[in-house]
Amino acid sequence: MKKMIRNVCVAAMTALLAFTTLTGCGGQDAQSGGQNEGSGTQASGQNEESGAAGGEQTGVVEDSQTADGEWTGEVEKVVMTFLTGGVEPADLGMVQDAINEITTKKIGVEIEFRPVSIFEAPATVPMWIGGGEQIDLFCAAFTGVDPFISLNMIEPMTDLLAQNAPYLEEFSQESPLYYEKNGDVYGVRVTTNSGRVTGGYLFFKEDLEAAGFEYKDGDQITLDDLDVIFAKLKELYPDSYPAGLFGSTSRAGMTMVYDTLGATASSGALIGLDSTEVVNYYASEEYKSFLEHARGWYEKGYVLQDAATTDISLNESMTSGLLRGYFNEYDPFLRETANITYGKEVLTLVLVEPYAPSVAPALNEYWTIPVTAAHPEAAVRLLNLAFSDSEVDNLFAYGIEGVHYEKTGENTIQQTERTTSSYAIPGQMGITQHRYYVSVDTSAEDEALDALAQSRRTKGYGFFYDATAMTTQITAIDAVVAKYQAALETGSVDLETEYPKFLQELEAAGINEVIADKQAQFDAWLNQQ
Amino acid sequence: MKQGSAAAVRPAKRRIRWKKAIVIYLMLLPGLIYLLINNYLPMYGVTIAFRKLDYKKGILRSPFNGFENFKFLFSTNDIWGIVRTTVLYNLVFIVIGTVFPIAVAILFNEIRNLKAQKIYQTVILLPYLMSWVVVSYLVFAFLSADNGFINKTLIEPMTGNTISFYQEKGIWPFLLTFVNQWKSIGFSMVLYLSTILGIGSDYYEAARVDGATKWQQIKNITLPFLKPTVITMVILSVSKIFFSDFGLFYQVPKNSGTLYDVTQTIDVYVYNALMNQNNISMSSAASVLQALIGFVLVLAANGIIRKVSREDAIF
Numbered sequence: 001m002k003k004m005i006r007n008v009c010v011a012a013m014t015a016l017l018a019f020t021t022l023t024g025c026g027g028q029d030a031q032s033g034g035q036n037e038g039s040g041t042q043a044s045g046q047n048e049e050s051g052a053a054g055g056e057q058t059g060v061v062e063d064s065q066t067a068d069g070e071w072t073g074e075v076e077k078v079v080m081t082f083l084t085g086g087v088e089p090a091d092l093g094m095v096q097d098a099i100n101e102i103t104t105k106k107i108g109v110e111i112e113f114r115p116v117s118i119f120e121a122p123a124t125v126p127m128w129i130g131g132g133e134q135i136d137l138f139c140a141a142f143t144g145v146d147p148f149i150s151l152n153m154i155e156p157m158t159d160l161l162a163q164n165a166p167y168l169e170e171f172s173q174e175s176p177l178y179y180e181k182n183g184d185v186y187g188v189r190v191t192t193n194s195g196r197v198t199g200g201y202l203f204f205k206e207d208l209e210a211a212g213f214e215y216k217d218g219d220q221i222t223l224d225d226l227d228v229i230f231a232k233l234k235e236l237y238p239d240s241y242p243a244g245l246f247g248s249t250s251r252a253g254m255t256m257v258y259d260t261l262g263a264t265a266s267s268g269a270l271i272g273l274d275s276t277e278v279v280n281y282y283a284s285e286e287y288k289s290f291l292e293h294a295r296g297w298y299e300k301g302y303v304l305q306d307a308a309t310t311d312i313s314l315n316e317s318m319t320s321g322l323l324r325g326y327f328n329e330y331d332p333f334l335r336e337t338a339n340i341t342y343g344k345e346v347l348t349l350v351l352v353e354p355y356a357p358s359v360a361p362a363l364n365e366y367w368t369i370p371v372t373a374a375h376p377e378a379a380v381r382l383l384n385l386a387f388s389d390s391e392v393d394n395l396f397a398y399g400i401e402g403v404h405y406e407k408t409g410e411n412t413i414q415q416t417e418r419t420t421s422s423y424a425i426p427g428q429m430g431i432t433q434h435r436y437y438v439s440v441d442t443s444a445e446d447e448a449l450d451a452l453a454q455s456r457r458t459k460g461y462g463f464f465y466d467a468t469a470m471t472t473q474i475t476a477i478d479a480v481v482a483k484y485q486a487a488l489e490t491g492s493v494d495l496e497t498e499y500p501k502f503l504q505e506l507e508a509a510g511i512n513e514v515i516a517d518k519q520a521q522f523d524a525w526l527n528q529q
Numbered sequence: 530m531k532q533g534s535a536a537a538v539r540p541a542k543r544r545i546r547w548k549k550a551i552v553i554y555l556m557l558l559p560g561l562i563y564l565l566i567n568n569y570l571p572m573y574g575v576t577i578a579f580r581k582l583d584y585k586k587g588i589l590r591s592p593f594n595g596f597e598n599f600k601f602l603f604s605t606n607d608i609w610g611i612v613r614t615t616v617l618y619n620l621v622f623i624v625i626g627t628v629f630p631i632a633v634a635i636l637f638n639e640i641r642n643l644k645a646q647k648i649y650q651t652v653i654l655l656p657y658l659m660s661w662v663v664v665s666y667l668v669f670a671f672l673s674a675d676n677g678f679i680n681k682t683l684i685e686p687m688t689g690n691t692i693s694f695y696q697e698k699g700i701w702p703f704l705l706t707f708v709n710q711w712k713s714i715g716f717s718m719v720l721y722l723s724t725i726l727g728i729g730s731d732y733y734e735a736a737r738v739d740g741a742t743k744w745q746q747i748k749n750i751t752l753p754f755l756k757p758t759v760i761t762m763v764i765l766s767v768s769k770i771f772f773s774d775f776g777l778f779y780q781v782p783k784n785s786g787t788l789y790d791v792t793q794t795i796d797v798y799v800y801n802a803l804m805n806q807n808n809i810s811m812s813s814a815a816s817v818l819q820a821l822i823g824f825v826l827v828l829a830a831n832g833i834i835r836k837v838s839r840e841d842a843i844f
Contacts, residue, residue, distance in 0.1 A: 126809070129584055147808070153584040248784075305674035309695045309783035371585045475811070476604040479802045483786040483793075492696050493787055510604065 156184035187366025196453030199254030199352035244326025298491030332442035654715035661776025
């Protein structure tokens, strides 16, 4: 009797547990299995039968569109990430509807925004993808595309683009647009411009005038000139800090011409326009000179004493007069934006003239197609439209006309109050040439700067370093950089004791090994050119 | 064991017990299922640490790559310093985190005024309910070089200079220990207090009749009764000796690089190192290693306690 009851009990429990366990597993397996099948067929469609599928696909595209561009085929839903500054814009749904009105008619695509904070996206979106959620377009910002390729998280887009994106294909012939690796396209740049990089320092015009300087916007200066300007400004505004060095953002790059060849400075860089030698960026004369200036500024009280750890907001500190300027790119768009934000005229003095490196850090953001995409063709059609259609482009960038902005000229707009509160986003998609200008049309200026940058290309222009083999070392180097960079670049610590330690630890973490690897890849590429 | 042998002598009674036991086992079932699903089922994820993760193939089909993911942990010599920091902090926290809460709990037990007891308890427990981010700003309000309370009211008027506390390594081991105690003492005190309240008052009455002083009562009654609780708490803490409170070591020093030598624990190192890499396999490798060492340490700690006094060991 006793045994029987026990046996029944055990059996019942085992059955129950087995049942729950299995259902748990089953659910997951079904999900991942489905995901695998889906991506499997996609992959085979692309790789093996691309020819046949290609013919069919183009056929579909043409069949589904009537002569005047109306879409007659099925409408497919594209889920795309939408990067926010941390708060979901209140009018996001409204803009989504406005875009859908156009895209369902023109290309048979209905979009759904998945808002995610720009800071959390690199960690959150992979979790969505890992969980098998449908994400058709994923904006890879900050991290670049490589980590996602090595995790097999995103699909190659080469054939999809060839079949569905005639405008992008054409555009990519003229101007860098795709992220390519191993002969496949993995990403489409979020926005395009010529990829120029500059460095400068932004001041309020009235401050410089009050201090007796006669600088004009775009004047060339050196770090030594900044010493003089800061000294005058500190004298004039003793409670303010003229040197805008704070937080962990690196500003040293604004003071020198360098090229990290599509990776970060942790793997070495070319210094100057003519160099073909990958060197330790942090050990360079130029970097050291910046650190010396920064330390000098800190000691003279031009820099916030809490600079290395503070998390003040730039806009607030500038508006309140705590800071009197900051390192900024010399860029007409940024200047005009600052004019509006601060309500005072600003000017940018140039430390580094425009040049074109391998890839500008700001352009290192790409739209990618995750393996969990349900409608990759539709996603590519959307990209193609956003780049070719000025109306869609401006909807993404500025929201709805009459609600978020008013047109003030053919190419210029005035943003309304509602924009700042309900639809303030950085341009996340499309092509700058199509986009309206906020308040002032700076296209002529932009073109001149682009041309200048293109005449000043680094030797690494067009080369991407593949850091996959060096992941372990780069992780260690990043840790060392995180330890020293903020303190050194804000001048918060003694250079004589800390800087040698920094360089020593970088070498211990294997930076020379990584530099050698980068040099080898770069040399191989140079020989092919 | 004892019950088992007793039941063997009287089999008739045992049958009845089993009938009762079924109900009790049934009551256990939901909890057991929950435990299994919540704590054991996800453990298959441990294998991520030994795989080259491939999102297309999923976790269980990704290829194994041995100990490749563990390499980054040992790629710098720093790791030993980081391990030392983590372990030393935890040892200090275990000692201080046992002595002080017990002392406070004993004192607390002597408060006779109910109203005062309520107020003190709330006040002392309040920091425990705060998030580390809030705590980090409280600390910043004291230590900031530009506007901090200490710099502005003490150091600047006296010396004319300010101290950048966030660049000064020396004070942080003490500061972090203090902040940790300030935040956690309320909660651990409540745990010990509940044990103290459970001690029968007749022991104390008997002791008083025999003329025992207050100190003798504490030494000979309260502390021996607290021993099992202390042992359980210590063993639990020992299992976490390779883990650290991420908020304490990351938020409170505001992730100041200069302080890494004294604030970088394993968790902070892994977070900083992998922030940009987004490599789940490497992060898993780090936590698997922490968990394994923790497991071994628990067995060791329990083993030692079993050797010393058998009845106090947990298992």
